[in-house]
Amino acid sequence: MQPRKVLVVDDSKLMHKMYEVMLRQFPLVYALDGREALDRLREHGDVELVLLDINMPNMNGLEFLAAMKADGAIAHTPVIVISTEGKEEDTARGLEAGASAYIKKPFHREEILDVISRLEKGTAA
Amino acid sequence: MSEATKTGAPASATSASAPADSELVVQLRSALSRANELTQVLEANLREAESERQQGGDGQADERALELERRLATAESDVKELASRLVDSEHQAGRLMNLYVATYQLHATLDPAEVQETIAEIAINLLGAARFVLLLKRDEGGDLEIALNQGIYGEPEPPFTGDSYRGGDAMVDATLADGVLRLGPNVDSPALAAVPLRVQNDIVGALVVLKLLDHKPILRSEDRDLLDLLSAHAAIALFAARLFATKDRKLRTLESLVKLARGE
Numbered sequence: 001m002q003p004r005k006v007l008v009v010d011d012s013k014l015m016h017k018m019y020e021v022m023l024r025q026f027p028l029v030y031a032l033d034g035r036e037a038l039d040r041l042r043e044h045g046d047v048e049l050v051l052l053d054i055n056m057p058n059m060n061g062l063e064f065l066a067a068m069k070a071d072g073a074i075a076h077t078p079v080i081v082i083s084t085e086g087k088e089e090d091t092a093r094g095l096e097a098g099a100s101a102y103i104k105k106p107f108h109r110e111e112i113l114d115v116i117s118r119l120e121k122g123t124a125a
Numbered sequence: 126m127s128e129a130t131k132t133g134a135p136a137s138a139t140s141a142s143a144p145a146d147s148e149l150v151v152q153l154r155s156a157l158s159r160a161n162e163l164t165q166v167l168e169a170n171l172r173e174a175e176s177e178r179q180q181g182g183d184g185q186a187d188e189r190a191l192e193l194e195r196r197l198a199t200a201e202s203d204v205k206e207l208a209s210r211l212v213d214s215e216h217q218a219g220r221l222m223n224l225y226v227a228t229y230q231l232h233a234t235l236d237p238a239e240v241q242e243t244i245a246e247i248a249i250n251l252l253g254a255a256r257f258v259l260l261l262k263r264d265e266g267g268d269l270e271i272a273l274n275q276g277i278y279g280e281p282e283p284p285f286t287g288d289s290y291r292g293g294d295a296m297v298d299a300t301l302a303d304g305v306l307r308l309g310p311n312v313d314s315p316a317l318a319a320v321p322l323r324v325q326n327d328i329v330g331a332l333v334v335l336k337l338l339d340h341k342p343i344l345r346s347e348d349r350d351l352l353d354l355l356s357a358h359a360a361i362a363l364f365a366a367r368l369f370a371t372k373d374r375k376l377r378t379l380e381s382l383v384k385l386a387r388g389e
Binding site for chain 1: 155215216218222223224226227229230233243246247249250251252253313338339340341386
């Protein structure tokens, strides 16, 4: 089953547009930082996947993950981190913080679709 | 020095092509899936025919098996061909999406700061640039303003420091002089790319890529398309935004003067 709604968290409007074009098959909601993303998640109870950048103002991706995991109502929502931070330790940090998968920018559309597909099957890492 | 051809305008049909290409990918996926199903059916038939033959079937079974083998070989060849076309199409679709989004976003605003921000976002998110500078000719004076100076792994080094660029990198200087997009690095320059920024036939600046993200070892062919797009569109978007800002400021001043003259 594909996610009913996807929350895109990225401070880049260019990336918002990119996700809009790449993921036409999913209804998307957007946030420009972690704080706004928490509000969106609470507003939209039907969000079933979060695409999360790490470097953002106000509340970065890792802080958002910590806050999200501490809130029982939204803690279960799967998160795919999509970031320019591409070192092994960055990936490990994202996954330890609770992300379901980690994709490095720049990326191809197939990478996201592949991860979403694997999340559906429960095999994403 | 690796020198590329002069840049031209990017494909004008980019925005229309991206969704069409996506549909092609969907169609190819569907065709591939059907071809796989056909292969499975043929393999099952082949196994069946082989089984019949082993059970003492006559010459008809042999013929059927041979025919099925031929059809299987054809189907497998079709599957390979379709798989290859699918990969090409997905690659092409991704390339067009990048170009469409970059063009759309560059011209989505008339705020000069936002246009510069978009150029930086394209460099970081779509090209994978870790360190880069944006050089723009000043209205007065011969030097260039360093309008953007961004570095994820530390700041750029001389001659790309401070507020102005006065020359010093041979590859960048050559690009600013003749408007040719150049890829490096080479003995004269550590820069990975010097992208001329054009407004009609004038070179008004350059985007200089100095380092890529650690996980992106080289600029690929699809990146060249993005560099060409930046060369053709970034300066025009910036120029239009600056022009609008200047006009807007003048208009506000005139309105204030009119109000003052009317005693409002």
